[in-house]
Every structure is written in structure tokens, then in C-alpha cells.
Amino acid sequence: MTALRPELPALMVEEQVKAALLEDLGRAGDITTLSTIGPDRTAAANMSVREAGVVAGLELARTAFRLIDPSIRFEALAADGDRVAPGTTVARISGRARGLLSAERVALNFLMHLSGIATYTATFADEIAHTGAKVCCTRKTIPGLRALEKYAVRLGGGSNHRYGLDDAVLIKDNHIAVSGGVAGAVRAARAYCGHLVKVEVEVDGLAQLREALTASPDVVLLDNMGPELLSEAVAINAAHWGLSVASYPGDLRRTRLEASGNVQIETIRAIAETGVDYISTSKITMAAPTLDIGLDVSI
Known part of the structure; x- marks a missing residue:
């Protein structure tokens, strides 16, 4: 549709x-x-x-x-x-x-x-149009213009990440450092928020990804991983949910994967072709x- x-x-x-x-x-x-x-x-x-x-x-x-x-x-x-x-x-x-x-x-x-x-x-969306990935903006926007800039992103074929701190949970590395663990932070967020609030957690390695998947977050943000590691992450996610390569893209049960960190127009195609669902970058608003x-x- x-x-x-x-x-x-x-x-x-x-x-x-x-x-x-x-x-x-x-x-x-x-x-x-x-x-x-x-x-x-x-x-x-x-x-x-x-x-x-x-x-x-x-x-x-x-x-x-x-x-x-x-x-x-x-x-x-x-x-x-x-x-x-x-x-x-x-x-x-x-x-x-x-x-x-x-x-x-x-x-x-x-x-x-x-x-x-x-x-x-x-330009970013066109580069990955042959894949199932979506390019997403972030909260890095000019103060006071966020709603307008996110509107423009959508007109260009991109997708919006969260609009602010109140519409979705994004557990980042500093949250994990203070709270004490990836899976525990995800479970705490689930217990605190209502069932309509999505929970995403950032990981910087495959071990953290495996830990995060035990708590079934809606999305895992794969921070600063190259295409090889991203492909491994997709395989780990598929195996965790018992999915084949053919059934993986459209399965609604599985955790979604988001790649982020130093995304360039020259690199976004290779990132998208690993099978991640989302690619977030501040460049489409800030640059x-x-x-x-x-x-x-x-x-």
C-alpha cells in the first residue's frame, strides 16, 4: 500500500x-x-x-x-x-x-x-531503494524546527525516528552503564512503560546483541558496526527467532535491527544490503x- x-x-x-x-x-x-x-x-x-x-x-x-x-x-x-x-x-x-x-x-x-x-x-533513500531498509532521521535537529525538519525527511522518502524523549524508549550506552546491563535495562523499560511504547536498545558488539535479544526489545540499534558485523548481527537475530533467510524480512515477531554511526552516502548501500531494517543518520537534517x-x- x-x-x-x-x-x-x-x-x-x-x-x-x-x-x-x-x-x-x-x-x-x-x-x-x-x-x-x-x-x-x-x-x-x-x-x-x-x-x-x-x-x-x-x-x-x-x-x-x-x-x-x-x-x-x-x-x-x-x-x-x-x-x-x-x-x-x-x-x-x-x-x-x-x-x-x-x-x-x-x-x-x-x-x-x-x-x-x-x-x-x-539521495540517501534512492541509494537503498532496492533493499528493504529505510533511512531515518534522529533527534539532531535545529531547536524549534524539529517537527518541520522531520516532515521534510518524510517528503524525501525517509522515515522518522522518535520525535522526542517521550514517544519511545531508546536505551543508549550511557543508560546501560548506569543501569548495569542491557537485558535488565530493556526489562525495566518494559515494566515502566505501557504496551504501546516501543523499546529500543543500543549495543556496540555481538555479545551485547545476544544479551539484548533475551529480553525481546522491539528494536536493537547496532552502533558503529561495519557491513561484515551487521551481516553477522542479522544472522544472529534470524537464528534467535528461528527464521530462515526467506522468512526473515517479513516476520512480524522478530526484533528489528537499526544501523547507526558515521553513515555516509558512499556507505549506506553496503549497510542496507546486509539486511538491517533501518539506518539512522543525523546527516539528512544536520548536513x-x-x-x-x-x-x-x-x-
């Missing part, structure tokens, strides 16, 4: 855009535009991409213009998640020139940043370049 495209709640969009506009307008508003453009002047503009990419953030751009001047017309010519070629016009804007110019930067900032993340994610998008005004 094809998944529906993600959407952002209108209230969330408005809150984010309003904060960005207030930051930009400061204490006196757009004094450049107010001092040079008369209140009755009108203008039109095309918002176009200058390089190939995946569009993300059009509704935030629309909201920026609307909040500055509700009479401005914003016509989207693409949809979030579309793959576009260089030169593609993704939106046309028209109305009073003051509002158009004052909202321009905030609209483009959101659109360029989120489209950059979606585009960069797509994504912005997508070059311009707004050209005509009178």
Missing part, C-alpha cells in the same frame, strides 16, 4: 511562521520597504527552483505572505514532495508590493531549508544544504 504524503497541522505552521516573521520585522517593521514603496503599489513574482530537488515547505511560504497581507494571492504550482527540475516555477505570488517584499525572506528561508532536507534525504530557490519580482 502506498503511504499518504505527510501533512503539517495548520496551527503548527502558523505558529512557526508567525514567530519567524516577528523575529524579522523586529521593533519597527520593514523600514526599507516602508520607506521606498508606496502603499498602493502592486507586484507579481515567480518563486522558482534553480537546481533539481524535492519541494518541501510551500504551505509555510504561503502562510508567510498571508500573515503579512491577507490580500496577497499565492498560487502553488507544485506540491510538497514533488521532484522538480532546475527552472521549475513552484509558486506565483501577486498583490500589494509591500507585503510581498516583507514576507519574501521568511517564505524563502522555510522553503529553501526544508526543500534542502527533503532533497538530501532523497543538508539548502535548495537554491529564488523569488523574482515583476511589476
Whole structure:
């Protein structure tokens, strides 16, 4: 079944855009535009991409213009998640020139940043599309923009890891060091959390993996393991659950495996081909370049 495209709640969009506009307008508003453009002047503009990419953030751009001047017309010519070629016009804007110019930067900032993340994610997702693995983002996001950045990741064909500390358990090496053991930490988490909360535990070796599997976590994070070790981990997991190579991928009983640690575009294919289910990397949010998008005004 094809998944529906993600959407952002209108209230969330408005809150984010309003904060960005207030930051930009400061204490006196757009004094450049107010001092040079008369209140009755009108203008039109095309918002176009200058390089190939995946569009993300059009509704935030629309909201920026609307909040500055509700009479401005914003016509989207693409949809979030579309793959576009260089030169593609993704939106046309028209109305009073003051509002158009004052909202321009905030609209483009959101659109360029989120489209950059979606585009960069797509390069990783495309590299492993022939496998069953999914590339996932992490909690390494710009403070205040996590929901938007995770939205962009999904538009690029990636998957979201947990959104925060409260929606899933991820027992990492420091938790294990303090609590005293892998399996014990998993069982403690199970006892503490409700049945709807997923429990994942990080391991840094195959011995820890075997110990973790005795407590049946939902996911095991395999930290900084190369393809050879990852392949061994997949075999150990299959053997633990009594599964054959053929039945392993689709069996819903088994523990899922996630690879993480120094994932690069050059290495993600080899990682995915080991049979892991997920590959998490902060690069798709923290290292994504912005997508070059311009707004050209005509009178």
C-alpha cells in the first residue's frame, strides 16, 4: 500500500511562521520597504527552483505572505514532495508590493531549508531503494524546527525516528552503564512503560546483541558496526527467532535491527544490503544544504 504524503497541522505552521516573521520585522517593521514603496503599489513574482530537488515547505511560504497581507494571492504550482527540475516555477505570488517584499525572506528561508532536507534525504533513500531498509532521521535537529525538519525527511522518502524523549524508549550506552546491563535495562523499560511504547536498545558488539535479544526489545540499534558485523548481527537475530533467510524480512515477531554511526552516502548501500531494517543518520537534517530557490519580482 502506498503511504499518504505527510501533512503539517495548520496551527503548527502558523505558529512557526508567525514567530519567524516577528523575529524579522523586529521593533519597527520593514523600514526599507516602508520607506521606498508606496502603499498602493502592486507586484507579481515567480518563486522558482534553480537546481533539481524535492519541494518541501510551500504551505509555510504561503502562510508567510498571508500573515503579512491577507490580500496577497499565492498560487502553488507544485506540491510538497514533488521532484522538480532546475527552472521549475513552484509558486506565483501577486498583490500589494509591500507585503510581498516583507514576507519574501521568511517564505524563502522555510522553503529553501526544508526543500534542502527533503532533497538530501532523497539521495540517501534512492541509494537503498532496492533493499528493504529505510533511512531515518534522529533527534539532531535545529531547536524549534524539529517537527518541520522531520516532515521534510518524510517528503524525501525517509522515515522518522522518535520525535522526542517521550514517544519511545531508546536505551543508549550511557543508560546501560548506569543501569548495569542491557537485558535488565530493556526489562525495566518494559515494566515502566505501557504496551504501546516501543523499546529500543543500543549495543556496540555481538555479545551485547545476544544479551539484548533475551529480553525481546522491539528494536536493537547496532552502533558503529561495519557491513561484515551487521551481516553477522542479522544472522544472529534470524537464528534467535528461528527464521530462515526467506522468512526473515517479513516476520512480524522478530526484533528489528537499526544501523547507526558515521553513515555516509558512499556507505549506506553496503549497510542496507546486509539486511538491517533501518539506518539512522543525523546527516539528512544536520548536513543538508539548502535548495537554491529564488523569488523574482515583476511589476
